[in-house]
Amino acid sequence: MAGHESTIVAMVRDRPGVLNRISSMFRRRNFNIVSLAVGQSEQPGMSRMAFVVNGDDAMVDQVIKQLRKLIDVATVSPISEETMISRELALIRVNANASNRAEITQIVEIYRAHIVDVAPDSLIVEVTGDEDKVQSLKNLLSTFGITEMIRTGRVAMVRGMAQVASQNGRTDITQPA
Amino acid sequence: MMLTGGQIVCESLIKEGVDVIFGIPGGAILPLYQDLPDYPQLHHILMRHEQGAAHAADGYARATGKVGVAFATSGPGATNLITGIATAHMDSVPTVFITGQVARAAIGKDAFQETDVTGITLPITKHNYLVMNASEIAGTIKEAFYLASTGRPGPVLVDIPKDVFVEKAEFEYPETVNLPNYDVPQGADPEQVQEAVQLIKEAQKPLILAGHGVIISRAYDELMELAEKAQIPVITTLLGISSFPETHPLSVGMPGMHGMAYASLAINEADLLLALGMRFDDRITGKLSAFAPNAKVIHVEIDPSEVHKNVRATVPLIGDLKKVLQQLVPAVEPKSHEEWVQRIEELRVEHPLMRPKVTGELRPQYVIQALSQATKGNAVIVTGVGQHQMWAAQHYTFTKQNSWITSGGLGAMGFEVPAALGAQVGRPDAVVWSVAGDGGFQMTMSELATMVENNIPVKFAIFNNRYLGMVRQWQDIFYEKSYVATHYTGNPDFVKLADAFGIFGSRVTKEEEVLPAIKAAMKYPGPALIDFVVAQEENVYPMIPAGGTIDQLMEEPIEGHA
Numbered sequence: 001m002a003g004h005e006s007t008i009v010a011m012v013r014d015r016p017g018v019l020n021r022i023s024s025m026f027r028r029r030n031f032n033i034v035s036l037a038v039g040q041s042e043q044p045g046m047s048r049m050a051f052v053v054n055g056d057d058a059m060v061d062q063v064i065k066q067l068r069k070l071i072d073v074a075t076v077s078p079i080s081e082e083t084m085i086s087r088e089l090a091l092i093r094v095n096a097n098a099s100n101r102a103e104i105t106q107i108v109e110i111y112r113a114h115i116v117d118v119a120p121d122s123l124i125v126e127v128t129g130d131e132d133k134v135q136s137l138k139n140l141l142s143t144f145g146i147t148e149m150i151r152t153g154r155v156a157m158v159r160g161m162a163q164v165a166s167q168n169g170r171t172d173i174t175q176p177a
Numbered sequence: 178m179m180l181t182g183g184q185i186v187c188e189s190l191i192k193e194g195v196d197v198i199f200g201i202p203g204g205a206i207l208p209l210y211q212d213l214p215d216y217p218q219l220h221h222i223l224m225r226h227e228q229g230a231a232h233a234a235d236g237y238a239r240a241t242g243k244v245g246v247a248f249a250t251s252g253p254g255a256t257n258l259i260t261g262i263a264t265a266h267m268d269s270v271p272t273v274f275i276t277g278q279v280a281r282a283a284i285g286k287d288a289f290q291e292t293d294v295t296g297i298t299l300p301i302t303k304h305n306y307l308v309m310n311a312s313e314i315a316g317t318i319k320e321a322f323y324l325a326s327t328g329r330p331g332p333v334l335v336d337i338p339k340d341v342f343v344e345k346a347e348f349e350y351p352e353t354v355n356l357p358n359y360d361v362p363q364g365a366d367p368e369q370v371q372e373a374v375q376l377i378k379e380a381q382k383p384l385i386l387a388g389h390g391v392i393i394s395r396a397y398d399e400l401m402e403l404a405e406k407a408q409i410p411v412i413t414t415l416l417g418i419s420s421f422p423e424t425h426p427l428s429v430g431m432p433g434m435h436g437m438a439y440a441s442l443a444i445n446e447a448d449l450l451l452a453l454g455m456r457f458d459d460r461i462t463g464k465l466s467a468f469a470p471n472a473k474v475i476h477v478e479i480d481p482s483e484v485h486k487n488v489r490a491t492v493p494l495i496g497d498l499k500k501v502l503q504q505l506v507p508a509v510e511p512k513s514h515e516e517w518v519q520r521i522e523e524l525r526v527e528h529p530l531m532r533p534k535v536t537g538e539l540r541p542q543y544v545i546q547a548l549s550q551a552t553k554g555n556a557v558i559v560t561g562v563g564q565h566q567m568w569a570a571q572h573y574t575f576t577k578q579n580s581w582i583t584s585g586g587l588g589a590m591g592f593e594v595p596a597a598l599g600a601q602v603g604r605p606d607a608v609v610w611s612v613a614g615d616g617g618f619q620m621t622m623s624e625l626a627t628m629v630e631n632n633i634p635v636k637f638a639i640f641n642n643r644y645l646g647m648v649r650q651w652q653d654i655f656y657e658k659s660y661v662a663t664h665y666t667g668n669p670d671f672v673k674l675a676d677a678f679g680i681f682g683s684r685v686t687k688e689e690e691v692l693p694a695i696k697a698a699m700k701y702p703g704p705a706l707i708d709f710v711v712a713q714e715e716n717v718y719p720m721i722p723a724g725g726t727i728d729q730l731m732e733e734p735i736e737g738h739a
Contacts, residue, residue: 016307021299028300058485065482071304071324074358 005034006060007084007156008051010067011041011074018072022049025070031055031063035088035153046074050155079156086156089126090134091116095145096123104144111137122147178349182311183212183342186275189318191218192350195246197237197602198222199230199595203250204290206277208342210248222602222631225623227254229595231261232621235270236599239582240557240607242395244325245272245599251279252290255336256297260589262332263301267586268416269389271330273321274298280340281309294336303331309338311346316355323354328361329480330393362479365494365501372492373451373475374508380449380473382517383409384429386461389416389585390454390479390498397421397578399502400453406506408513410521412440414455415570419581423574424554429521430530433461435567438528438719438730443521444469445727452476454498457487458586459724467726477501528719528732530571538712541565541640544691545572548610548638551695556608557582557600561593561617564646567717569612591620597635598624608636608699615641615668625678628704636698637706639671642713650716654731671708681705 012018019038026033034052041048053063060078067076079086096104097120104123108115113127127137131154138149180188186209190198197220202210213221224230227249234245245265249258255276265272279288295305304324306317314337321333377383391400397420404411404427411421412429421428432440444450450472455461462468465487476483476490477498484493494501531542545568548556554576560566560583575581582600584592597611618639628635640646649663675682681701685694685708698705718733 017295017299020296024299061485062482065484069480069482071356071359 003032003055005052005054007079007086007154008053008060008064008067008076009079009156010049010051010076011043012047012049013072013074014045014047015072018047021070021072022067025066026063029062029066031059035151037153037155050153052154077158079158083158084156085159086130086154087128088131088134088152088154089128090138090149090151092125092127092138092141092146093148094123094125094141095121095147097121100144104141107137107140113137178347179345180348181208181212181342182314182337182344182346183209184215185311185314185346185348186318186337186342187212187216187219188348189315189350190246191216193244193318193322195244196220198246198248199224199233199237199599200248201227201230201250201254202248203254203277205251205279205339206248206254206275206342207250208339209275209277209337221248222627224595224627226621227257228260228591229598229621229624229627231258231272231274232264232589232592232595233599233602233624234272234274235261235265235268235592236559236582236596237603238265238270238272238599239596240579240600241603242579243271243603244322245270246275247272248275250277250290251294251339252292254290255292255294259297259301260587260591262298262334264584264587264589264592265332266301266303268584269330269393270332271325272332273318273325274332274334276334276336277342278307278336278338281338282340284338294334298334301332302334303329305334305336307336308341311341311344314341314346315348315350319351320354320356323356324359328359362481362496363500364504365477365496367504369492369494370501370504370508373494373505374510376449376473376475376492377407377409377451377509378512381514382447382520383407383449383451383514384443384447384472385409385411385451385453386414386432386444386455387411387417387420387453388414388455390477391417391420392579394454394479394497394499396454396499396502399499399506402506403451403502403509406511407509408518409451410443410518412444414458414461415583416585417455418570419575419577419579422576424576427518431570433458434463434721434723435571435717435719436461437525437530437571438732439521439524441719441721441727441730442524442528444472446520447472450474452478452488452490453502454478456483459487462487463721463723463725463727531733534733536712538715539686539688539691539710541568541642541709541711541715542572543688544638544640544685544709544711545569545612547691548612548695549573551692551699552608552610554580556580556610557604558610558612559583559593559597559600560612561590561614562588562647563590563614563617564642564650564715564717565612565614565640567647568640590614590617593617594621594637595624597637598628598633601633601635602631609634611635611637613637613639614646615639615643615665615671616645618671619668622674625675625680625704629679632703634703634705636704638695639706639708640711641668641671641708642711642715643668644713646715647717649714653714653716654720655722671706675706682708684708684710686710
């Protein structure tokens with residue numbers, strides 16, 4: 001019953017209450033949601049959602065099936081670690097002054113992050129990457145004092161070649177792509 | 178053709194073949210009600226409580242297979258529907274609920290009788306809608322009926338603001354629904370069907386677990402063919418009762434917490450379970466890790482989320498049960514399992530359902546057996562939840578298809594009164610008996626007035642033990658007879674109550690009075706009630722405690738046996 005993080009991407013109809021339907025289902029089924037990202041997709045009237053859930057395989061199987069049951073949910077695809085491209089964006093406000101600004105800037109450059117706002121006593125850093133990278137930068141910056149942080153949660157896609165291979169599959173089995 | 182929203186609702190319901198609506202009007206839904214006289218095809222039955230309307234629509238739907246429809250107004254009208262909607266949701270009953278909502282401009286302003294009913298019913302409906310324009314009503318009702326009645330059926334709620342009923346729009350009923358990603362499973366994967374055939378071929382001790390799906394998909398004949406062709410004994414779940422005649426030699430009865438001991442013991446010994454349209458409820462499985470320890474599982478289900486939810490399926494067959502059985506039955510080889518059938522017969526002899534006991538009190542099991550005899554197993558039996566329900570499930574001999582209507586998943590007390598009303602409306606020629614607990618009956622007995630008004634001749638058998646009997650039984654067994662808040666010391670005189678409502682009533686306290694009273698009630702042309710004053714502290718046996726295993730099976734204690 002080992003729990004682990006799994007990534008699931010769903011296409012949903014862009015309708016009032018759709019987020020409520022999904023979050024309500026997660027709550028009542030007692031599914032443990034780590035992150036949820038939602039935004040427009042390439043199709044008009046459809047949004048794409050990325051879920052990260054924490055649980056064993058049986059729970060993930062249920063999450064996928066229960067999502068598929070919702071009328072406003074069009075497609076649900078689990079994504080395996082090996083085939084996944086995933087990113088997260090974070091904005092981090094960190095304490096900075098004339099004496100340590102250069103040091104922070106150097107760290108930010110190593111992480112290929114950006115400084116997007118400068119104030120006399122703080123900076124806002126924008127970082128994009130997988131969660132490990134975001135987490136690692138956050139840890140480094142925390143020595144200067146982080147006063148505010150917001151993260152988008154994971155967004156994910158399947159790599160081009162893997163997508164093709166994932167089309168077949170029996171109806172009840174939720175094999176990750 | 179330009180019509181008002183209310184007229185569009187009526188026209189749409191007629192297009193869907195609706196002929197009866199159970200409901201109660203109120204401010205927000207009034208414009209719709211005022212349109213009803215123009216549509217005499219839509220027969221409205223005025224209920225006494227919206228819970229009654231919801232249960233009646235449910236009973237009607239279960240009895241007929243058609244979609245049951247109920248109306249309620251906003252706020253308290255809609256919230257009173259909730260128990261009924263949840264019942265229909267748990268038991269997969271096709272129902273459509275239309276509720277009035279406060280006018281569009283008032284939504285979100287805490288207006289008088291405003292409730293977020295789509296929010297409240299979100300987890301207990303298959304889907305729901307708030308319709309903000311009259312032009313969207315027809316398409317929404319089309320979708321609502323389609324969703325309610327296809328795939329795994331369930332309740333759909335359509336909430337319509339008061340001013341939308343008045344707004345005019347062009348009426349054109351759509352021919353099709355726009356639900357591009359709503360998938361209605363048909364037949365199962367042929368490869369998996371072959372795997373199932375192979376498992377059936379190899380099995381020495383196979384069992385069929387026939388659930389509500391057999392009744393919903395009307396797969397009675399296919400079930401019979403499968404059982405007879407491969408000689409597989411048939412267990413019926415609580416909601417699968419009346420999917421297979423109990424007089425058939427392969428009928429084993431109900432398993433689980435209060436099921437027949439021999440059925441539960443047979444599951445324990447089986448090497449293959451064919452689960453047909455059932456969902457391995459905890460009342461059947463008990464402790465999952467100890468359930469059917471030797472059995473492979475073929476799970477035929479229309480709802481993929483039920484597969485592997487509680488019990489891991491060796492071979493899942495996703496599809497409409499009737500269609501899947503039509504794939505499976507021709508491919509299955511004829512077989513006999515004489516030893517296995519004989520073994521189950523031994524279990525039946527070793528673990529009889531009811532050991533005769535002489536107590537001088539009226540035993541509820543006897544009453545059910547008499548009812549079974551008097552109706553020749555031909556009645557439609559409707560129950561609530563509790564001891565009376567289990568005794569009816571155990572002791573009535575069901576021989577007619579779809580003749581058992583009960584609140585299974587939700588276990589709602591009070592279901593038995595309005596659901597029987599709805600069942601009788603749907604099957605006017607059937608003899609409908611509401612087997613009621615004295616507790617449940619008192620929750621919804623106001624609907625007796627509805628029956629009198631509409632001459633709906635339901636017969637009531639009240640199992641009056643002056644207790645919340647099943648709760649008392651748990652207190653007896655698990656709490657050392659500490660009967661907290663389960664004893665009714667001021668029950669009404671049900672016979673006088675019948676008189677007050679203007680229906681036939683009688684009281685029975687002795688065995689010899691049972692049959693004559695049942696016959697007299699059936700002879701009476703209208704609704705009738707019998708107050709069976711039964712043994713107060715009778716327990717339902719056998720019993721496997723919640724979450725327990727077959728080793729914890731309790732059968733009726735030996736003391737006091739004749």
